[in-house]
Amino acid sequence: MSGWTLPRRSRTAVLSAVGLVAASAGLWVGLGGDAQAAGAVPTPAHTLVVVMENHAYSQVIGSSSAPYINSLATGGANLTQNHGITHPSQPNYYALFSGSTQGITSDACVKIGFSSAPNLGSEVTAAGGTFGSYNETLPSQGSTTCSSGNYAQKHNPWFGFSNVPTSSAKTFAQFPTDYSTLPKMAFVTPNLCSDMHDCSVSTGDTWIKNNLGAYATWAKTHNSLLVVTFDEDNSQSGNRIPTVLYGQPVKAGSSNGTTYNHYNLLRTLEDLAGTSTHAGQAASASDFSGIWN
Structure with a gap:
C-alpha cells in the first residue's frame, strides 16, 4: 500500500527486535564513536609472530632477495603502510608488546622485570590462554643474559616485565615439531644474523622459510x-616496515593501505587472542x- 507506515509503537518494537538479534549475533558491540563490528578479527588456535630487523618496506616487499x-x-x-614507532630497535619491541616504549630510548640491556605494566603476555595469560617465546641462540630457557654470541636481549621485551615468567622464554631448539602444542600466542626471535640485522635480507628470508615455512603451511x-x-626501517623511509600475515584466517591475496603502527599490531594480537583488556596505546x-576470511 503506497505511503503506508507502521505505527510508532510497532516501529519501535521492530527496531528493538532487530537490535536484539544483531547484538545476539555479535554484529554490534556498542554504540557511539567506539562502536566496532564484533567478529571482525578471527580467533585462531595459534598465532606466531616473528620480528625481523632494520629494513624498510621497499627493501623486502617486491625484492628478489626475499x-x-x-x-x-x-x-x-x-x-x-605499517610503521615502526621510533628508533632504535628496543623501544619498538616494547611498544609492540606493551603499547608503550616504557621510557626506553636506547638498546641498552634492561633490568629484568623492571615494569609490571600490562602487556600481551600478561593479558593472554589472564584471559586463560598461553604465551611463550622461542629465541634463537638464547643460552638456555629463561636465561636473562644481555647477550651471548648472536643473541641479544634487546629484542626480547618480555624480560622487562615482572608479570611474564622468565621461563616462558625458551630456546629456539625447543620450538615444537607438533605445532598443535604451541602456545596460543607466541613470538619467535631470530638472532642478530638470522633477523637481517647483521646479515642480508636473503639470509633472513631463507631462515624464515627453513625454520617457519612448515608452520606456515600447517x-x-x-x-x-x-x-x-x-x-x-633503520631510518630509510619514514619508518615504513614490511608486515605480512599468513594462515587460514587470512584472505589470500589481500592487502590494506591504511596507516598502521605497532600499536595497531598489538591491538590486533590482543583481539586475536581474545583478551579482555588492551595495553597502553593499543x-x-x-x-x-x-x-x-
Whole structure:
C-alpha cells in the first residue's frame, strides 16, 4: 500500500527486535564513536609472530632477495603502510608488546622485570590462554643474559616485565615439531644474523622459510596464523616496515593501505587472542581490517 507506515509503537518494537538479534549475533558491540563490528578479527588456535630487523618496506616487499616473504604476502595479507614507532630497535619491541616504549630510548640491556605494566603476555595469560617465546641462540630457557654470541636481549621485551615468567622464554631448539602444542600466542626471535640485522635480507628470508615455512603451511589448514613484521626501517623511509600475515584466517591475496603502527599490531594480537583488556596505546588503536576470511 503506497505511503503506508507502521505505527510508532510497532516501529519501535521492530527496531528493538532487530537490535536484539544483531547484538545476539555479535554484529554490534556498542554504540557511539567506539562502536566496532564484533567478529571482525578471527580467533585462531595459534598465532606466531616473528620480528625481523632494520629494513624498510621497499627493501623486502617486491625484492628478489626475499622470495619467501613475498610468497607469504601473495598467499596471505600484505599491510602496505605499517610503521615502526621510533628508533632504535628496543623501544619498538616494547611498544609492540606493551603499547608503550616504557621510557626506553636506547638498546641498552634492561633490568629484568623492571615494569609490571600490562602487556600481551600478561593479558593472554589472564584471559586463560598461553604465551611463550622461542629465541634463537638464547643460552638456555629463561636465561636473562644481555647477550651471548648472536643473541641479544634487546629484542626480547618480555624480560622487562615482572608479570611474564622468565621461563616462558625458551630456546629456539625447543620450538615444537607438533605445532598443535604451541602456545596460543607466541613470538619467535631470530638472532642478530638470522633477523637481517647483521646479515642480508636473503639470509633472513631463507631462515624464515627453513625454520617457519612448515608452520606456515600447517597454519593454512589448522586455523592458525603467522605474522612476519619488522621493528623499524633503520631510518630509510619514514619508518615504513614490511608486515605480512599468513594462515587460514587470512584472505589470500589481500592487502590494506591504511596507516598502521605497532600499536595497531598489538591491538590486533590482543583481539586475536581474545583478551579482555588492551595495553597502553593499543586501547585506542584499531585492529587490522579488510584482510580476514
